[in-house]
Amino acid sequence: MQSIDLDHLVQPDRVHKSVYTDQQLFDLEMEHIFEKAWVYCGHDSQVKEVGDYFTMHIGRQPMVMVRDVDKSVKVLYNRCPHRGVELCGNQSGNTGKGFVCSYHAWSFHLNGKVKAIPLVKGYDGTRMTPDSPDCSMVAAARVESYRGFVFASLSKEGPGLVEFLGEAKVAFDDMCDRSPLGEVEAVPVCHRVVQHSNWKFFMENQLDSLHPSVTHQSTGVSARKVELRLKKEKGEAPLFFHYLSTFASSFDQWDSVQTVNFKYGHGILKAYMGLRPTDPDTVKYEALIKQAYGEEKGEEYLARSIHHVLIYPYLSVQSPLQQLRCLRPMAPNKTLSEIWHFRLKGVPEAIYERSLWYFNLVNSPATMINADDLENWTKAQLGLQSRGGEWVSFHRNYGGDTEKDGILYSNNGTSEVVMRNQFKAWDSYIRAAIQPSAKA
Amino acid sequence: MKTNEVKEALGTGVVIEGIQSMSGADSIEPDHMGRGRQPSQGYIPKAVKVDAALQRQVEEFLFHQAALLDTKAWGEFGKLFSDDGVYWMPSTPTQTDWRREPSIFAEDKLLMEVRMSRLLHPNAWSQAAHWGTNHMVGNIVIEAVSANTVEVYARFQMMEMRRDDIRHFAGSYRHTLVKQGSDLKIKLQRVDMTNGQAAYDYVLQAWV
Numbered sequence: 001m002q003s004i005d006l007d008h009l010v011q012p013d014r015v016h017k018s019v020y021t022d023q024q025l026f027d028l029e030m031e032h033i034f035e036k037a038w039v040y041c042g043h044d045s046q047v048k049e050v051g052d053y054f055t056m057h058i059g060r061q062p063m064v065m066v067r068d069v070d071k072s073v074k075v076l077y078n079r080c081p082h083r084g085v086e087l088c089g090n091q092s093g094n095t096g097k098g099f100v101c102s103y104h105a106w107s108f109h110l111n112g113k114v115k116a117i118p119l120v121k122g123y124d125g126t127r128m129t130p131d132s133p134d135c136s137m138v139a140a141a142r143v144e145s146y147r148g149f150v151f152a153s154l155s156k157e158g159p160g161l162v163e164f165l166g167e168a169k170v171a172f173d174d175m176c177d178r179s180p181l182g183e184v185e186a187v188p189v190c191h192r193v194v195q196h197s198n199w200k201f202f203m204e205n206q207l208d209s210l211h212p213s214v215t216h217q218s219t220g221v222s223a224r225k226v227e228l229r230l231k232k233e234k235g236e237a238p239l240f241f242h243y244l245s246t247f248a249s250s251f252d253q254w255d256s257v258q259t260v261n262f263k264y265g266h267g268i269l270k271a272y273m274g275l276r277p278t279d280p281d282t283v284k285y286e287a288l289i290k291q292a293y294g295e296e297k298g299e300e301y302l303a304r305s306i307h308h309v310l311i312y313p314y315l316s317v318q319s320p321l322q323q324l325r326c327l328r329p330m331a332p333n334k335t336l337s338e339i340w341h342f343r344l345k346g347v348p349e350a351i352y353e354r355s356l357w358y359f360n361l362v363n364s365p366a367t368m369i370n371a372d373d374l375e376n377w378t379k380a381q382l383g384l385q386s387r388g389g390e391w392v393s394f395h396r397n398y399g400g401d402t403e404k405d406g407i408l409y410s411n412n413g414t415s416e417v418v419m420r421n422q423f424k425a426w427d428s429y430i431r432a433a434i435q436p437s438a439k440a
Numbered sequence: 441m442k443t444n445e446v447k448e449a450l451g452t453g454v455v456i457e458g459i460q461s462m463s464g465a466d467s468i469e470p471d472h473m474g475r476g477r478q479p480s481q482g483y484i485p486k487a488v489k490v491d492a493a494l495q496r497q498v499e500e501f502l503f504h505q506a507a508l509l510d511t512k513a514w515g516e517f518g519k520l521f522s523d524d525g526v527y528w529m530p531s532t533p534t535q536t537d538w539r540r541e542p543s544i545f546a547e548d549k550l551l552m553e554v555r556m557s558r559l560l561h562p563n564a565w566s567q568a569a570h571w572g573t574n575h576m577v578g579n580i581v582i583e584a585v586s587a588n589t590v591e592v593y594a595r596f597q598m599m600e601m602r603r604d605d606i607r608h609f610a611g612s613y614r615h616t617l618v619k620q621g622s623d624l625k626i627k628l629q630r631v632d633m634t635n636g637q638a639a640y641d642y643v644l645q646a647w648v
Contacts, residue, residue: 090478098469105465116468189531189542192639218561222554230550244554336639341542349540359542366529366545366644368558374642375566 004028004434010427012420013398014391017384019423020198025430026332032433033313033426034059036155037264038164040315040326041065041075043186043342044148051094051110056338057328058154063140064088065150066095068110075140075152076112082128087137091190099137112137147172148183167407168266171309174319177301179344180292184322191339191365197377199313199329202337203422205373206308206316207269209254210396210414212247215376219368220248240357242274247369251414257307259418261401261408265312265425267418270305273320281350288347312425322355323363333381339363394419481533483612483632485581485593498592498617499580501624506575506596509647514556517647521549522618522625527647529631538628544636545647552647559646566645569603573646577613590617590624598648607641609648610634 002024009016019025039058046054047067054065055078064078064087078086080101087099087108098115099108107115114135123129140152144161149172151161162169176182195202205211213220223244230237261267276282290298309317314327322342329335341359343352362369384392397415401408410417462470501520508517521527528538529545538546547555558564576597584591592615600607611633617624631648 093478100465100469105468107469118464118468187542189637191531191544191637193643194639194641196642215565218558218564219554222557222561225557226550226554241550241554353540356540356542360546361551364542364544365640368555371566371643371645372564375569378642 004430006427006431006434010423013395014393015423017390017392019426020200020381020392021332021384023332026329028430028433029313029426030059030329033429034329035061036153036158037313037429038142038144038151038153038158038161040311041143041150041152043184043340044073044145044150045185046092046188047073049094051096051098052092053088053095054092055088055090056326057336058140058152059329061154062086063152065152066110069097073143073145073150074111075143075150077138077140079137080106081114081135081137082106082117092188106135108137112139147176164264165311166264166266167260167262168268168309168311170268170304170306171311171315171317171319174301174304174306174309175317175322175342175344177293177304178289178320178322179346180288181346182292183345184342185345187341187343187359191363193337193339193365193370193374194330195335195337195374195377196333197335197374197381198332199327199335200422200426201377201380202316202325202327202335203265203310203313204419205377206310207259207267207418208414208416209257209259209269210251211373211376213249213251213254215372216247216369218372220245224248238357239274239277239354240361243358244361244368246274255412255414257413259410259413259415261410261417261421263406263425265310265422267310267312267421269307269413271307272305273307275320275354276302281348285347285351312422318358321358323359325363394423483533483593483614485583487581488584490582490585494585494590495580495582497624498582498590501617502577502580502592502594502613502615506577510573510575512559512646514559514646518549518552518556520626521552521629522620522627523549525549525626526628527552527626527631528628529633529636529648531636533632544633544644545631555646571602571645572600574599575648588619589627590619591615592617596648602642605641608635611636611648 009019035058041056041063042054042065047065050067050069052067056063056065062078063075065073065075068074078088080087080103082101082104085101085103087101088095089102098110105118109115114130117123117130117135120130128135140154141156142153144151146161146165146169175184223241227237227241227245230241257269257271259267259269286302289302292298293301306319309319311317316325322344324340324342326338327335328338341355341363361367394416397410397412397417400412401410401415401417408417408421505517505520526538527545527547529543531542531544535541559567577594579595581593582590583593594613596611596613598609600609611631614630615626616628618627633648
């Protein structure tokens with residue numbers, strides 16, 4: 001193992017390119033960030049019935065989230081303790097009253113405890129008798145949920161979920177508060193897209209407000225052309241043309257969209273999404289919200305200025321439109337994203353359709369937006385192989401942000417404070433791993 | 441002698457019987473069920489008798505559409521659709537309403553215009569990498585013919601080359617064609633891709 005000089009790799013205004021490419025650093029990230037921090041597993045509504053399961057990776061670990069007979073949600077390592085075979089072989093489904101291994105029929109309760117072992121006498125006198133915990137599936141060290149969103153941590157140590165989420169928990173509040181019942185439900189279509197680039201490019205990109213009008217120019221101006229024509233001909237255009245056309249707004253406009261950056265690398269891109277037109281559906285919907293929460297609270301919920309919330313290091317939540325993308329890193333240069341959207345409970349169908357159209361146009365595998373993001377990140381990963389330079393720069397508006405109570409506020413929306421703050425968190429996770437005396 | 445012991449051991453085998461009452465797995469988990477086969481959501485087309493000229497016209501139409509995609513003739517591709525035409529790739533084969541369910545593509549002519557215009561824009565960055573497709577269309581079945589419409593089922597294979605990578609997509613087309621004079625136009629093209637819910641290595645930039 002090569003020694004790692006973190007002071008050299010991560011500087012306040014730039015990072016060394018190897019943080020995106022190096023296998024040893026990737027392994028450290030998996031072990032000490034993803035396999036310790038609270039990682040999103042899925043939404044409660046994905047596993048409604050007893051035995052419903054959903055499989056995902058936490059870091060490098062194949063895991064399964066399952067609804068137990070007592071209706072609680074368990075998160076278990078998806079592994080038979082006998083010979084190590086994966087127990088659930090599909091992304092989602094129902095496993096009945098328990099898990100059964102396809103290799104030798106070891107069976108387990110939904111909480112992971114061993115149920116039966118064939119020819120069990122054969123284990124007499126060994127350390128693998130059914131009363132040994134070694135015969136049961138292993139559970140995640142900690143499982144907690146926040147407003148229906150289920151998280152697990154593979155480490156007994158560390159902050160609780162709410163402390164970890166901090167102010168960024170507004171991602172889930174903003175999503176749920178937009179329902180008069182305070183709840184959302186996952187729409188059971190999960191798109192998965194693989195990017196040929198490091199996971200950090202995705203996280204940086206989500207709050208990078210200088211890129212949209214460059215990267216997404218082609219789609220933004222194409223949508224605006226149709227949007228303007230419709231407005232001229234018919235007086236109005238569907239909201240989803242606006243979703244696309246705003247990507248190509250001016251640099252100045254984007255520079256006025258500020259970011260707020262929290263501990264642990266979380267952050268928010270503030271922007272009003274134009275979701276309060278005065279059409280009859282919206283008027284009816286807003287009345288429902290104010291009826292449920294009162295005038296003042298209702299107005300607060302409807303007026304929240306959020307474009308994206310990031311839960312570092314893997315989650316991007318677009319709460320006003322009920323979208324969520326979750327990263328599952330596979331290799332230094334390969335990252336899977338799971339893409340979900342949610343239905344607000346108790347709202348008119350027209351309000352769901354807003355989030356549906358955003359999901360279809362921006363987040364589906366035929367996205368007219370992310371096509372160019374993924375291309376950028378692929379080229380970034382290729383570019384980092386170059387010896388034409390060693391550093392990745394985060395100098396824009398360096399020193400120009402405002403810090404208050406440990407929270408960093410941009411004064412120019414396009415400030416690279418976003419990346420600087422993410423690397424501050426990255427640095428403290430990795431520093432705690434390689435210099436255990438340093439506090440995370 | 442070792443050799444003799446092995447010989448003896450090999451001489452005293454058991455004949456494995458067929459299943460008497462229940463299998464070994466059942467004896468452990470009698471109520472074990474529902475973890476294997478996923479029921480097919482597929483669709484079996486039913487052919488109707490049509491005259492050879494119509495069959496030929498429909499086949500030529502589908503082959504022409506594939507050629508327009510493979511030559512990036514987006515403008516001509518769009519013109520194959522009627523003014524109220526829709527291109528729809530649902531997420532799952534059980535979906536029925538292109539406007540109300542999460543889709544991979546859900547595009548009327550206005551949204552198709554946005555996609556076309558994007559693909560032709562000089563700063564469509566993702567279009568800079570070498571990219572090309574090859575579609576094969578076959579198994580063409582005409583399912584219904586009325587005075588104004590023809591319902592057609594077909595299957596496709598598509599190979600895509602991008603940068604140095606090859607991807608492969610396949611599935612079924614269901615076209616609702618409308619007769620406009622001697623021409624056919626697409627009122628609805630439904631594309632059910634067999635690998636529609638697999639993880640995408642990169643995304644789909646153009647219609648399949």
